[in-house]
Amino acid sequence: MLRPLLLALLAGSSAQAFAQPAAESVPLLRDIKEWVVGCDNLRDCHALSAPSGANEEDYSSLTLHIWHKAGPQGYLRLRFDHRGEAVDLSTLQLDGQPLGDALTQDLQAQRDDQGGDPDVQSYGVLDDDAARRWLQRLRNGQRLQVPADTDAHVSLSGLSASLLLMDAVQGRVDNVTALARPGKGAASSVPAHMPVPLLRAFPGAPALTAQEQKNLVAEALKGETAQEDSPPPEASAGALTASHAITVLRYDCAAYNCEYEVVQRARQAPYAQAALQLEPLPLDGAALQGSVGYDPATGTLSYFYKQRGLGDCGAGAAWVFDGKAFQLSEFHIMSRCTGVAYGDWPSLWTTAPAP
Known part of the structure; x- marks a missing residue:
């Protein structure tokens, strides 16, 4: 299950972050005091403030995100997100003293064109030199x-x-581009940004007929019975190829997560099962739990696991079917429940569609 995985992943400490920097491998997820750091398969890194306490007084409506792209020219960005009624970030204080206009004038309001939470206001530092001044302070x-x-x-x-830790992952320690421990190393000595893996396209498949849908759902539900204090089992089906389909059976729901059985089957009786070729998650992640769905229009299988009902922590991933197997297209984890929405969780796996 996910919770033991997260506990194992997050056993790191600030001491671990300083040890053997050159040996850091990716993908990586680590809690360091009041921060969470994630670096993906491309060595692009994202750190965000995340209070470690579980008490109500530890809650913060303000989150600071730091993104640093890998490679000699990898950009640096900062963003503050505030949840709730708008506040004036020009009044920000550092240890009780005003930050001053020299820094706060670099903050730019960020528009959300993706239909995000209207109660979240975002302000970014979009210039590399300005972002470095902020971090130095x-x-x-x-x-x-x-x-x-x-x-x-x-x-x-x-x-x-x-x-x-981000510097170590990206090979920047003692380099002029480093964030924590800059040195005299030339920017050109930083390892190049890794190429983005390209996903093979979903070739498409003839849609299931109404009768195929009915028969496949009945096959998936065969022998299933409702559990006490749990909704009755439900199933859905979608086309994979002209001869095969996928069925998604939901059962044994508790609070906001359910168990799932995902099976590849022949579209016609006797609905023989075939091995589901699913690219494994990094870091031994436990896939296909919580909430699972398949989109037959895009060949995308996805899951979203909540650690609490608000859905601001947990894990999620998506795979794209290429006609034979499901390729991992994205993977996100957030270890602490701090009000951060899924789209801003650390990304541990990044891909791009083939041209």
């Missing part, structure tokens, strides 16, 4: 705070170690 502090909102704060405990 913040690394010497302990806490950012909006004076008018006691919930709007960012702990900087673990920030330096998080930046050093």
